[in-house]
Amino acid sequence: MLAKRIIPCLDINNGRTVKGVNFVNIRDAGDPVELAMYYSREGADELVFLDITATVEKRKTLVELVKKVAAQINIPFTVGGGIASVENAFELLQNGADKISINSAAFKNPALIKEMADEFGSQCVVLAIDTKKEADGKWYVYLNGGRVKTEMTALDWAKQAVASGAGEILLTSMNNDGTKDGFAEKITSLISKEISVPIIASGGAGNMQHFADIFQNANADAALAATVFHYKEIEIPVLKQFLSDKKVNVRL
């Protein structure tokens, strides 16, 4: 049976991981390669690298990083953060990334999704959506790291993106992100039901039960978290055992 996936997310700035404490057995938790190897050994099912570097050197350091990560780990990984063209994506995929996550650039230029899907296949194209529930009860798409509101709902955008060729949706709830109160079950569940591709839930993980809930109540295919893993509040082997005991199918 297809397993539910646990995905640590590593924020990268100038080639270094942003969050995190020092782990035992890791020389340098700021080194994305070392951290990636650590999570891979711990049983993470996939990794996501999100580049938040704002400098012009960004592209070069990211390609170098992808090369090093791909040489060292043997689980799939996704790279995202400011990727705006087929050429950008090609360079990262050629160097060993498995999937490319696109967000604002795809919203501003929806043709990008189809271009990437035609060029590399849908399985390489992850559409990341940052969404926030407003007073009117609707979940709107936000761009530029959550700074710019749009008038499109997350569900409409997800449907449109899947029709254009997105192979997976990475849904981050801004209402939940950073709260540690759990994932956004309702919107995850709604989108999961309405679209045909896998959905990764992100934002709000605080304890192990939250992971069980997003899989069992909202039918997420994968759950992504950063802080709880980087600060070792939740350890992946313990989490997976917990989920397995709760009858969630995970890779042990």
Next chain:
Amino acid sequence: MKIAIVKYNAGNVQSVLYALQRLGIDAVVTGDAEEILKADKVIFPGVGHAGSAMEYLQKHHLDKLIISLKQPVLGICLGLQLMCNWSEEGNTKCLGIFNVNVKKFDNSILKNKRAHFKIPHMGWNNIYGLKSPLFGGVKENSFVYFVHSYYAEQSPETIATTDYIVPFSAAIHRDNFYGVQFHTEKSADTGIQIISNFLKLA
């Protein structure tokens, strides 16, 4: 040992190269007939579209070359699918090494059931019914990593099965030809075991 990875227009071979490097093996990525013919083992990877991949292979005469190979050949993902008879993807006639067809996953047959099967089949799933030296030291129901929307049907040549909507061929074997639908190069320790088993095949 000389390993050739077939170079064509489908997908990213870097991960396969890295996986071999971690095993201390150097491989050449090549579309050159001479080099492929003289290799001890040939890996035929691929991520992409069956139709455009077959067109490329035919144009570069790689189709007949692959069929004629006598050394162990391992097709991975699209590589496996191209080694079958026919693919529903682009209604494509393939190499015909394995006597099976490749179909698209169809979750409409399960509409009334509670489970919602997403397509592509993406993530870690179990392989069972393992019957080949390719799986030496690999436990039944081990998890491996899949990403695909098309699958090879079950056949007498199936050497590993996975269930997703329907049971399908996770791996196939005929003579010196082996195919795996999953990504050995991304399947953690199980994947490494399978690659090293392949490298040991005579």
